[in-house]
Structures are given as C-alpha cells and as structure tokens.
Amino acid sequence: MKLIEVTNKPLAKKFIKVAHLVYKDDPHWVCPLDSMINAVFNPKKNIFYAHGDAIRWILVNDKDELIGRVAAFVNEKKAYNFDQPTGGMGFFECIDDEDAAFLMFDKCIEWLKEKGMKAIDGPINFGENDNFWGLLVEGFMHPSFGMNYHLPYYKKFFENYGFESYFEQVTNHLDLTVPFPEKFWKIADWIRKKPAYDFRHLQLRQSDKFIDDLKIIYDTAWQYHENFTPISRIDLQESFNQAKAIIDEEFVWFVYNNDKPIAFLVMFPDANQILKRFKGKMHLINKLRFVLLAKMKTMTRTRITIMGVVPKFQKSGVESGIFWHMDKVMKKKPHYTEVEMSWVGDFNPKMQAIHHAVGGKFAKKHITYRKLFSGENIGKRSTVIPRNTKEKG
16 A cells, blocks of 8 residues: 655545545435635645645555545644644545555654644544534434535544544534424523614625624634634635625524624535535536526525624523524525534533524534544543633623
C-alpha cells in the first residue's frame, strides 16, 4: 500500500473518487458536492487557512487501485485551548481493511506531530462543525445536507486504533404530521404576546443586518462552550453566500428583546433529497434541474443546523416562541413532513431538552473521537455546558 499526497487537480479528482468506490453499493449514501469538498482544501476559499493548515492523501494498493483517503488539519485558534495541543483528521474513507485504515491514521498523527500537536480529534472538518463532523455509528439512513455518512465498520477502525469517544452527537427527527405538545404551545403563547419580544424571519435584502445580529447572538450564547472562539464575520458571510441558493427566508428566525438580538434558529430545506441524483456534480444543467425539482416540491424534509439563545434569556420561553412561528410557516408548506434537528452534543443538555420538548425522536448518532499521542486515556470527555448560564449571562 502507498499513501500519495494530493497536490494537483488529477489527484484531487481521485480523492473525490474514493468515496464513490467505497459507497458504490450503498443505497443511502449521498455524494457531497465536489465543489464543497474541494473548497475545504482551497486556501482561497477556506478562511481557516488564515489560522491553520491542512493536508490530504489518497491510499492505493499494490495494483495502484484506490482503497482509501484521509485529511489532517490544524486550526490554531482552537488547537491550543485544550489540555494539550489538538489537531484534527477527517474526510476518511476506506475499504474494509484495518491495516489500510491504521496506515492512514498513522500518517495523520505523523504530520500533526510535526505541527506540534499532541492529540487528534476525528473525524472532523477543517471548518465549522455544522458540516462533515463526527463518525456515524447509529442511524444509517439517508443523510441530510452537510451531515457525515459512514459505513458501520468504520467504528471498529477508530476504536481498535485507540480513539476514544470525546463527545456524542445526537440527531433527532420531528414529525410535522404530529401536533406539538400542548404544554409547549402554552409557553409559546405566553412569550409571543409580551410586547418586549419581537420575532422576525430573515429578509434577504437586509442580510447584512441579520448576519451581524447572528454573530452577536452566537458569540454570547456559545461563550460557555468548551474551546469557544468568537465566530468570524467573514466566515458567516461566506457561509451565507454558499447557502443562498437554498435559503427560504421563513426558515431562518431571529428574536429581539427591546430591539436587541437575543436568539436565532437557522433551518434549510434538505438539498440532499435532490443532490442525490447529481453524484457530486453541480454544473449548469444540474443547477437548472435543481431549480426545477425544488419547484416540484421534491424536498420534503428540512434540517435545523443551529439554534442559539443568549444566556440571560435561556429558559424564558423564546425557543417555544420560535417554534410557534415555525409551525405556522410549515402549515403553509405541507409538502414538508419532517424536520431533522442535527446535531446536539451530549455536552449540551439544555438543547437536548428542547429537542425532546418539541417532540423530537432519536434518529442517528455520531461520535467525535479523540486520541492522545502519549497513548494515555483521554481522561475526560468534552465539558458539559452548565445549566445555569442564564445567571452567568
């Protein structure tokens, strides 16, 4: 077997091709867009290169046949916020061959050691955690846009190599054909009638204001998360530009208290329900096909990618108010029958409680693994977000 660093376009195409070979017989896999994968490793498109570095390899057997791929990266803004400098690996795909998997893990660690790292997390993304994050270990079903999908045997690779669970990521599904719990509506009714609160959905013509408001809420709401760093305004703008084609203004909500932004929810139609047909390609014809299929109401599921409430207003009922408005929107669009709420970490019990309160049912689980290069056990898992952040805010 031989590892080859991806350094040119032909090798980048082979990096993409590996996944097609591994999942060729899997009916659930949805090929991520080639452009999305390539953008992760393009310093001109991925702002994480401004404070980090990444590398990727393909793996071939003795016949020069593709059998695997992997990437490693260092995000310097986050790497040094742990007990030990911690890098990452991701975009791992491999045939069912433990020796091949271990060879790729070894290479990632070798490179990360050269960068001064002492631990590795994976599989993660060289970017924000709303895309390509965690190893799928339960719920091998059609993945929503941006969510990792893997084969069941990958789990044994990670755990046999010595990776340990650092945190679990649970995805719940909400059946829109089932009414919300009555208690939930009473809270929503109470909060939405208070004059100090204002619920507004996104308006694309005022996108700059909403992006600024999202940053304010995010940086305040996430301050008690382990390894927190303020989100980049440039990164938010780039994410907005990339998602603009599938944004529905009424799927993105903000809450204001006396005109100050205090909460938001971001939801998108599940583009994977259309993209599955395209096999990773988004050329002009497929762009036209996408528009046509979207008009034909092919997308019947949405994905909530992120939700945040500043600490002072947590447990005040604003979450219920957001879902009250969302429910009204979805009733106008009955072809949507399911919402995927993905994902919430086991370190975030408050958000888990919200998922259960609205009637979410378990659908799938991912694991973010960690391994210390010293060979010791990781000792502790990701820090649980305290339930009393309202008082701290």
